[in-house]
Amino acid sequence: MPEIIEGISPTRMELLRLSRREKLAEKGHDLLREKRDALIGEFLDVVGEVRDARKAVDSKLKEAFDFLILAQAKSGVEQVRQLSLMSPQEIRLDFTSRSIMGVHVPTLELKDGLARKVTERGYGLIDSSAAVDRSAKSFEEALERILKLAELEEAVRNLAGEVEKTKRRVNALEYIMIPSLKTTRKYIRMRLEEMERENFGRLKKIKAMLERKERE
Amino acid sequence: MIAVIGDPETAAGFRLAGVKEVHEYPYPPDGGEDVARMLDKLAKDGFAIIIITERFAAEARNRDKIREINAEKKGVMPIIVEVPDKKGPMEKEIDEIGRLIKRAVGVAVK
Numbered sequence: 001m002p003e004i005i006e007g008i009s010p011t012r013m014e015l016l017r018l019s020r021r022e023k024l025a026e027k028g029h030d031l032l033r034e035k036r037d038a039l040i041g042e043f044l045d046v047v048g049e050v051r052d053a054r055k056a057v058d059s060k061l062k063e064a065f066d067f068l069i070l071a072q073a074k075s076g077v078e079q080v081r082q083l084s085l086m087s088p089q090e091i092r093l094d095f096t097s098r099s100i101m102g103v104h105v106p107t108l109e110l111k112d113g114l115a116r117k118v119t120e121r122g123y124g125l126i127d128s129s130a131a132v133d134r135s136a137k138s139f140e141e142a143l144e145r146i147l148k149l150a151e152l153e154e155a156v157r158n159l160a161g162e163v164e165k166t167k168r169r170v171n172a173l174e175y176i177m178i179p180s181l182k183t184t185r186k187y188i189r190m191r192l193e194e195m196e197r198e199n200f201g202r203l204k205k206i207k208a209m210l211e212r213k214e215r216e
Numbered sequence: 217m218i219a220v221i222g223d224p225e226t227a228a229g230f231r232l233a234g235v236k237e238v239h240e241y242p243y244p245p246d247g248g249e250d251v252a253r254m255l256d257k258l259a260k261d262g263f264a265i266i267i268i269t270e271r272f273a274a275e276a277r278n279r280d281k282i283r284e285i286n287a288e289k290k291g292v293m294p295i296i297v298e299v300p301d302k303k304g305p306m307e308k309e310i311d312e313i314g315r316l317i318k319r320a321v322g323v324a325v326k
Binding site: 040043044047050051057058061062064065068069072080081083084085092093095106108132135136139140142143146147149150151153154156157159160163164167 | 217218224225227228229230231232233234235264265267286293295297299300301302305313316317319320321
């Protein structure tokens with residue numbers, strides 16, 4: 001049995017206020033339930049995308065590492081390291097967030113595409129080999145996919161949090177708030193009816209007394 | 217904006233791809249709190265994306281640190297992404313996405 005809200009006086013005013021609150025709570029409950037269902041749908045969609053993105057990253061990175069190991073075998077580990085130290089550039093990211101039903105979801109955008117031309121990589125052509133170029137290229141591609149994955153994973157995390165929060169609210173309304181409003185309303189109605197009956201009895205008694213007085 | 221933490225091979229690869237902030241640590245790790253401390257520093261410095269290899273992220277101390285950063289962050293930055301290293305993807309003891317699904321939907325969806 002749900003709790004009756006404490007400290008409420010059984011009056012007609014209170015009864016009216018309670019039924020208004022109950023109506024509001026029910027409306028809110030319906031809205032939140034819809035929000036929850038929509039969020040879960042969105043969440044599952046993004047989960048599917050994350051799985052695909054994860055697979056894409058895994059396979060691309062594997063390829064990239066294969067090329068890297070090949071390059072290391074051809075030019076020597078130290079040489080590849082030296083070359084790699086020469087190639088850093090500024091990777092510029094556009095970091096914005098859009099919102100899916102009130103949930104902030106990041107979107108990452110590369111200002112200028114990652115894949116560069118051989119001459120833009122920063123290391124000399126003479127002391128590098130084709131294998132180094134290939135591994136650089138596939139790492140660039142892998143990086144692009146990793147950014148996509150980062151975006152999606154973050155979206156999933158935020159959506160999951162929001163789903164949980166909405167679910168908690170729906171349940172709180174459904175199992176605690178609305179039932180307790182209902183029982184309180186019932187309690188007040190019964191108290192009022194009881195008071196009315198008492199009053200009725202009292203009136204009858206008074207009437208009888210008055211009639212007796214008149215007869216005397 | 218992008219930072220990488222990884223073993224020497226991963227570091228070399230991402231440097232070739234043009235990432236500036238690459239921190240390489242020997243693997244297997246030689247103890248020390250270096251990676252966790254670096255994660256902290258990168259998060260404070262406002263990097264948008266921190267790429268870390270799964271093997272490093274799986275270390276208990278780093279795992280705790282990642283969780284801490286994720287719990288503390290406001291807004292969407294930084295995003296920590298775990299990527300496989302040259303040995304390929306790790307068998308994960310906890311599937312993070314699966315756990316999220318279970319918490320959000322109530323049942324595990326494959």
